[in-house]
Amino acid sequence: MTELLSSLTEFLVAVRGAQPLLLSGLVKTAEAAILAILLGTAFGLIFGLMLVYGGKILRLAVKIYVDVARGIPGLVKIFTVYYLVNQLVIEATGYRMSAMLCGIIALAIHASAQIAEMTRGAIQALPRGQSEAGKAIGLTFGQIQFNVIFPQAIRQILPTWVTSAGEVVKGTTLLSLISVPEFFVAIKEAAAREYIFFSFYLFAMLVYFVIIYGIELFGRHLEARFNKY
Amino acid sequence: MTSQNRQTSGDLLIIENLHKSFGDLEVLKGVNLNVAPGDVVSIIGSSGSGKTTLLRCINLLEEFQAGRILIDGDEIGYRNSGGKRRLMSERAIARQRAMTGMVFQTFNLFPHLTAQANVTLGLRKVRRLPREEANEIARTWLARVGLADKADSYPAQLSGGQQQRVGIARAVAMSPKLMLFDEATSALDPELVGEVLSVIGDLANDGMTMVVVTHEMQFAREVSSRVVFMSEGLIGEEGKPEALFGNPKSQRLKEFLSRTRT
Amino acid sequence: MQSCSVPRLAAGILVAATAFSVAGAQAQQAESKLYEILDRGHVIVGTGSTNVPWHFVDDENELAGFDVDMGKLIAKALFDDETKVEFVKQAPDARIPNLLTDKTDITCQFMTINTQRAQKVEFTIPYYREGVALLMPKNGRFENREAMDAAIADGETVHIAVLQNAGAEDTVHDVISDVQVDQYEEQGLVFEAVDSGRADGGVVDLSNVMWLVKQHPDRYMLGGKGTLAQSYGCAVKPGDQIWLNFANAALREAMNGRTFPEYADAFERWFGERPPAPQTGFPAELR
Numbered sequence: 083m084t085e086l087l088s089s090l091t092e093f094l095v096a097v098r099g100a101q102p103l104l105l106s107g108l109v110k111t112a113e114a115a116i117l118a119i120l121l122g123t124a125f126g127l128i129f130g131l132m133l134v135y136g137g138k139i140l141r142l143a144v145k146i147y148v149d150v151a152r153g154i155p156g157l158v159k160i161f162t163v164y165y166l167v168n169q170l171v172i173e174a175t176g177y178r179m180s181a182m183l184c185g186i187i188a189l190a191i192h193a194s195a196q197i198a199e200m201t202r203g204a205i206q207a208l209p210r211g212q213s214e215a216g217k218a219i220g221l222t223f224g225q226i227q228f229n230v231i232f233p234q235a236i237r238q239i240l241p242t243w244v245t246s247a248g249e250v251v252k253g254t255t256l257l258s259l260i261s262v263p264e265f266f267v268a269i270k271e272a273a274a275r276e277y278i279f280f281s282f283y284l285f286a287m288l289v290y291f292v293i294i295y296g297i298e299l300f301g302r303h304l305e306a307r308f309n310k311y
Numbered sequence: 312m313t314s315q316n317r318q319t320s321g322d323l324l325i326i327e328n329l330h331k332s333f334g335d336l337e338v339l340k341g342v343n344l345n346v347a348p349g350d351v352v353s354i355i356g357s358s359g360s361g362k363t364t365l366l367r368c369i370n371l372l373e374e375f376q377a378g379r380i381l382i383d384g385d386e387i388g389y390r391n392s393g394g395k396r397r398l399m400s401e402r403a404i405a406r407q408r409a410m411t412g413m414v415f416q417t418f419n420l421f422p423h424l425t426a427q428a429n430v431t432l433g434l435r436k437v438r439r440l441p442r443e444e445a446n447e448i449a450r451t452w453l454a455r456v457g458l459a460d461k462a463d464s465y466p467a468q469l470s471g472g473q474q475q476r477v478g479i480a481r482a483v484a485m486s487p488k489l490m491l492f493d494e495a496t497s498a499l500d501p502e503l504v505g506e507v508l509s510v511i512g513d514l515a516n517d518g519m520t521m522v523v524v525t526h527e528m529q530f531a532r533e534v535s536s537r538v539v540f541m542s543e544g545l546i547g548e549e550g551k552p553e554a555l556f557g558n559p560k561s562q563r564l565k566e567f568l569s570r571t572r573t
Numbered sequence: 574m575q576s577c578s579v580p581r582l583a584a585g586i587l588v589a590a591t592a593f594s595v596a597g598a599q600a601q602q603a604e605s606k607l608y609e610i611l612d613r614g615h616v617i618v619g620t621g622s623t624n625v626p627w628h629f630v631d632d633e634n635e636l637a638g639f640d641v642d643m644g645k646l647i648a649k650a651l652f653d654d655e656t657k658v659e660f661v662k663q664a665p666d667a668r669i670p671n672l673l674t675d676k677t678d679i680t681c682q683f684m685t686i687n688t689q690r691a692q693k694v695e696f697t698i699p700y701y702r703e704g705v706a707l708l709m710p711k712n713g714r715f716e717n718r719e720a721m722d723a724a725i726a727d728g729e730t731v732h733i734a735v736l737q738n739a740g741a742e743d744t745v746h747d748v749i750s751d752v753q754v755d756q757y758e759e760q761g762l763v764f765e766a767v768d769s770g771r772a773d774g775g776v777v778d779l780s781n782v783m784w785l786v787k788q789h790p791d792r793y794m795l796g797g798k799g800t801l802a803q804s805y806g807c808a809v810k811p812g813d814q815i816w817l818n819f820a821n822a823a824l825r826e827a828m829n830g831r832t833f834p835e836y837a838d839a840f841e842r843w844f845g846e847r848p849p850a851p852q853t854g855f856p857a858e859l860r
């Protein structure tokens with residue numbers, strides 16, 4: 083018991099000492115996750131709309147993108163963007179994307195594919211009468227999307243969207259492989275320095291759980307707001 | 312009667328030789344119809360005769376292959392450019408749709424919006440009225456259809472009859488030149504039909520120009536200024552209600568009327 | 574000596590990426606990364622951040638360790654300023670890909686020189702020779718290695734912890750024989766087994782033992798070294814002899830020449846002892 087207590091104290095002291103390190107890692111993780119979720123959601127919605135309203139060729143192109151993006155493992159996507167796409171961009175424009183940017187793009191690609199598929203499903207599940215009622219009162223296509231279709235589709239998408247957002251957060255741990263100093267790297271660094279391994283990994287688990295659970299609560303909160311009707 | 316009114320430019324709605332096909336299936340085979348301002352025209356006819364399709368063409372929810380539709384003197388949906396018939400831009404079509412109000416058989420209310428917000432959406436986004444003014448108009452119309460106390464209810468909290476009355480308020484609030492009703496009461500429980508018909512009757516009495524597709528013969532007889540019988544994609548017969556119902560000329564109409572009476 | 578399972582999935586991607594960068598490099602012949610670095614004003618060194626005492630984040634949140642000091646040493650050789658270096662923290666898996674795609678100029682990350690890797694990158698001369706050693710707790714079951722050997726001779730069971738891998742038994746036997754080998758899945762667990770007394774000692778990298786003994790002389794002692802050795806070298810992208818020569822010159826002079834004190838200070842800082850000083854007269858490295 084006292085042994086446990088003393089090792090706990092030791093760990094807390096170590097966490098305190100590693101605070102700046104862990105905090106900067108957490109900020110990086112949050113930054114990557116938030117940007118990837120935002121980008122992934124924006125593009126996912128656009129791709130979803132293309133799947134619903136696009137012409138034959140556009141639909142086929144997006145469908146291929148979605149299937150490929152969903153079929154490739156996350157790590158391969160990250161490596162592909164970091165090593166291959168980055169190289170192509172450098173050859174073409176001379177601009178070198180940072181590892182962080184590459185990671186965000188790779189995570190966003192995955193999320194966008196998931197969200198595109200959800201969006202397509204949600205919109206196509208709406209009765210045709212909804213857009214016709216919008217047309218009948220003179221709304222334009224865009225107005226119908228924003229005022230009639232999206233609000234209803236979003237409600238349908240939310241629960242799966244929360245799952246996707248959680249996946250992005252989990253995916254940020256892969257970014258350590260391309261040198262992004264995210265939270266799990268900070269944990270490994272702190273653990274290595276202090277020679278305290280398990281407690282730090284347990285601590286990391288706890289933090290990730292809290293973040294993902296937080297997203298879930300946020301999703302439920304949104305759902306409750308959309309669930310008025 | 313049709314040919315008589317053809318050239319009259321005072322008509323609010325003019326349909327000339329309207330042809331509409333779904334693929335190989337020709338549904339409207341050259342429909343001609345004129346509606347004068349203040350007219351209430353009921354369209355009757357057996358299921359599949361093209362009534363809904365006709366209304367949807369007037370509201371540009373369907374494209375059509377030939378013929379012209381004019382509302383208040385303006386041809387809608389298509390324009391001629393270099394001798395070619397071209398569909399108008401999406402925006403232009405949206406503007407033209409706002410001239411007609413449509414009431415659907417299945418209500419098609421927006422489930423995520425309150426009754427009031429269902430009515431104000433078009434006022435705010437299409438007519439671009441300020442929020443207060445739109446709310447004012449919405450409340451007035453909801454009161455007119457007897458739903459003053461349901462302004463903040465969501466569609467799911469309303470009965471079918473109440474929902475359809477919101478649907479009517481949503482359409483008329485836009486001050487359309489022409490109202491279209493597509494079997495507005497067919498999806499309702501029988502005991503709720505009356506409240507909706509009386510709202511439509513009220514509008515008719517106020518002088519609103521209307522085209523009403525209905526199976527309610529009693530209603531057609533009492534409210535319409537003219538009744539049109541559609542049969543196999545064409546207008547079979549038309550006339551004043553008492554003439555059409557009292558003295559049907561064609562065999563088809565006779566059969567149709569005898570079937571609906573029983 | 575870390576055993577990381579390199580995910581092979583990046584291999585194809587890498588081949589394609591390299592094709593582009595190689596094509597680019599060929600277009601500008603008779604040039605060298607060396608001049609590019611000098612123009613840029615700083616050198617980009619790839620290293621890790623999670624292995625004490627090689628490369629880790631210290632209490633001041635700075636990258637520190639022997640590999641890091643090698644990077645600074647190269648910066649000093651280039652610019653006469655050890656701060657003219659940008660470290661790219663990378664996972665061991667990323668060492669070679671990052672070199673081949675020019676994300677790093679040179680990698681110093683406890684990289685074992687072997688001939689498979691030498692087919693993909695070019696190694697500098699080695700700057701450390703790693704082996705394994707026995708880490709013993711000061712307050713453990715045995716006073717010292719002699720006491721442990723005596724107990725083994727008496728037929729007592731002695732538990733030795735080691736990181737789980739294919740050659741784990743051989744690794745232990747390089748340092749000590751006739752013991753019970755307990756394999757653990759994580760390096761951290763090996764230390765915890767030693768700390769908690771579950772194991773009487775642990776066989777880990779020599780550098781780790783040296784560092785721990787230096788840091789906590791009251792807690793740990795060296796229980797003997799193994800004989801099997803492997804060399805750590807820095808690595809560069811292949812095909813740039815000018816840059817490789819420069820890196821070699823910098824390291825060689827640090828170990829055998831004018832800059833030896835810097836190398837020796839670093840060595841002592843992380844491994845607790847001073848390496849043998851170069852002798853004047855005949856250059857011993859040619860012997």
Ligand SMILES: Nc1ncnc2c1ncn2[C@@H]1O[C@H](COP(=O)(O)OP(=O)(O)O)[C@@H](O)[C@H]1O
Binds near residue numbers: 333338358361365
């Ligand atoms: N979207 C469509 N695609 C194919 N056929 C249709 C479509 N809509 C209606 N039809 C066909 O057109 C004909 C007329 O339908 P409709 O106008 O709904 O008749 P009514 O409203 O008089 O019952 C029917 O044969 C129907 O099957």
Ligand SMILES: [Mg+2]
Binds near residue numbers: 362
């Ligand atoms: Mg119909």
